[in-house]
Amino acid sequence: MSTVIAFEDVWYGYEKETPVLKGVSLEIKRGEFVAIIGGNGSGKTTLAKHCNGLYKPTKGRVTVNDSDTQDMSVARLSKTVAYCYQNPDHQIFHQTVKAEVSFGPKNMGLPAAEIEQVVNEALEAVGLAHIGDAEPYFSSKGTRQKIAVASILAMRPEVIVLDEPTTGLDYRGMQEMMELVRRLHKSGHTIIVITHDMRLVAEYAERVIVMHRGKIVCDGDPPHVFTKPEMLASAQVEPPAIYRFGEAAGFLAPIPLTLAGMQSMLTRRD
Numbered sequence: 001m002s003t004v005i006a007f008e009d010v011w012y013g014y015e016k017e018t019p020v021l022k023g024v025s026l027e028i029k030r031g032e033f034v035a036i037i038g039g040n041g042s043g044k045t046t047l048a049k050h051c052n053g054l055y056k057p058t059k060g061r062v063t064v065n066d067s068d069t070q071d072m073s074v075a076r077l078s079k080t081v082a083y084c085y086q087n088p089d090h091q092i093f094h095q096t097v098k099a100e101v102s103f104g105p106k107n108m109g110l111p112a113a114e115i116e117q118v119v120n121e122a123l124e125a126v127g128l129a130h131i132g133d134a135e136p137y138f139s140s141k142g143t144r145q146k147i148a149v150a151s152i153l154a155m156r157p158e159v160i161v162l163d164e165p166t167t168g169l170d171y172r173g174m175q176e177m178m179e180l181v182r183r184l185h186k187s188g189h190t191i192i193v194i195t196h197d198m199r200l201v202a203e204y205a206e207r208v209i210v211m212h213r214g215k216i217v218c219d220g221d222p223p224h225v226f227t228k229p230e231m232l233a234s235a236q237v238e239p240p241a242i243y244r245f246g247e248a249a250g251f252l253a254p255i256p257l258t259l260a261g262m263q264s265m266l267t268r269r270d
């Protein structure tokens with residue numbers, strides 16, 4: 001798999017003397033589904049905002065498709081890497097859903113017929129084709145979150161960064177959002193999700209990056225990451241229930257969150 005985003009010894013601080021990212025090196029491969037986890041204030045959002053140039057490193061460099069983000073505008077980078085804010089209301093400011101979703105492609109200077117096409121496709125993808133003329137502010141949080149996702153989809157980015165996409169959603173809204181993200185991944189997008197929801201990480205992510213105090217302290221697939229209780233505790237991360245259950249039951253090997261994994265757990269005698 002080729003690399004789409006690379007961090008090379010990236011340092012970043014909001015204030016000069018207090019770095020928030022401390023030498024982060026990382027490669028995101030095309031087509032990956034990556035979750036970034038870690039305690040509050042560990043630097044997840046700061047790292048994610050480097051992916052599309054919202055922040056530029058104080059030291060080190062970030063490249064997107066081999067181009068240094070330092071030399072590129074956010075507008076240009078957004079065509080490749082879209083960032084979906086934790087609070088959809090930070091992103092929504094038009095009177096109708098269609099106007100909202102059209103904003104990005106209009107800014108990109110697409111012709112009217114193409115705008116119509118990409119907007120319809122994006123609304124279709126998130127299941128909101130029927131509410132194009134509705135006012136976003138009167139929609140539920142889950143729907144506003146989907147409108148925000150549609151808005152970035154309409155720009156046809158390669159990589160989608162979702163900052164806490166399920167926060168504030170009820171169980172159904174959460175499932176719908178993650179199924180949508182899964183569909184986007186299956187359709188070829190590279191996905192980076194920042195979340196505190198470990199069940200979602202265990203269920204959906206292929207790769208998990210654990211942040212602690214501005215550094216990456218673990219990077220691997222969910223079974224690799226979630227069977228390191230000491231590392232997780234020091235990073236203030238509680239593993240998903242299925243891994244805690246496995247540990248309590250004395251399993252040495254990781255138990256993936258699959259029906260087969262659960263069956264083997266329940267039937268195992270030794």
Ligand SMILES: Nc1ncnc2c1ncn2[C@@H]1O[C@H](COP(=O)(O)OP(=O)(O)OP(=O)(O)O)[C@@H](O)[C@H]1O
Pocket residue numbers: 014015020038039040041042043044045046047
């Ligand atoms: N705009 C800002 N100005 C100054 N400091 C900031 C700013 N944004 C974040 N910080 C600080 O940078 C550190 C990392 O914040 P960041 O939001 O990246 O962490 P996080 O892991 O995403 O946290 P959370 O899970 O709580 O969202 C924190 O100490 C935070 O207080």
